[in-house]
Amino acid sequence: MARKTILSGMRPTGRMHVGHLAGVLSNWVKLQYEYECLYEIADWHALTDDPYRSKEIDENVLGMVKDWLAVGIDPSKATIFRQSYVPEHAELHLMFSMLVSVPRLLRNPTFKEKLAELRKKKGYTRLAFKMGELDVEKELEGALNFLRSENPAKALRMLQSLISRTKSEVLDRITTETVLDETAIPPEISYGFLGYPVLQAADILLYKGEVVPIGEDQLPHLELTREIARDFNRHYAPIFPVPEPLLTETPRILGTDGRKMSKSYDNAIFLSDPPEVIEKKVKSSITDPMKVRLKDPGRPEICPIFQMHRVFNREEAPVIEEACRAGELGCVACKKRLAEVLKEKLAPIRDRAASYSDDEVSEVIREGSRRAKERAIRTMEEVRGAVFGS
């Protein structure tokens, strides 16, 4: 029986860190032996929130793929390809964009988070108008709603009532109040960003992906992909599988500041960090703030150092956990052990990553993209046939 197709991808935002290794990459390595795997460098996705960084993307692509290869992703087993080298993604994205409503995209949690973040940062506010006790704006909005629901008589009556309650003396007390605008969409949000999950659906369905290994946070995107696949299949032709998520239990790796490990938080330990840097980062990492002295009992479950012991130092982790809780192991010694383990684990990965030349890696990407494109072309022929009949 043919192996199922897996499609997954990552935006080329920089070098890979131990969080990527524990959460995504070790899983990708395993899957390549069981499935037909396509691993995408999602460079167009990387432009959706920062359209002018295409220059740095090239560099990021090479660094990222060197790390992929170094951890054991094998281009003779899995297809490593670059999204923008397969322009069929753009065509399918355009087709799918017609099948998704704007309100549906506005409800997407990732979009809503970004929106909330921007509104807070930029203080997106508007002015609310008041006249003495009268909330003029609210009353006008009420009148407008009647107009919108085609009841102009009621709208006019509301306006008359508003005017009748407007005493001339309050006209001098017209005030404005700054309120958070719950409806405004900041100009930093592009059309392309709103369509992010539609592009992701095109990524998956262009290769008829059946299984998509993703983190919990990406589930809403996969749900949209499934809706699009069903919709297309029903209205045009049953071309697409409805893909299933593969939620592997991904260990939570915390950054050195206790937040989620991320390049943008500057709290990550990179696979390419040299030994001194690993040591420095581990040493300066936070631990349980309640554990001040060696003899204080610690809480490994909230400690970033312990989380890494659990993933990268599996054999010793139970002993370390117990000793920490019992107040028998101090943070200094615990960190020292982790630094040793990480240095040993990462050295071969770092050396291997450094051994690939840019040309070699570019060739891997070109070859993978060529293979991906063959599949993409076939799907697009079917899609065009189903939609336009030719």
Ligand code: TRP
């Ligand atoms: N949105 C994904 C992320 O940020 C990256 C991605 C792009 C992806 N296309 C994909 C993941 C297709 C799975 C399938 O992690």
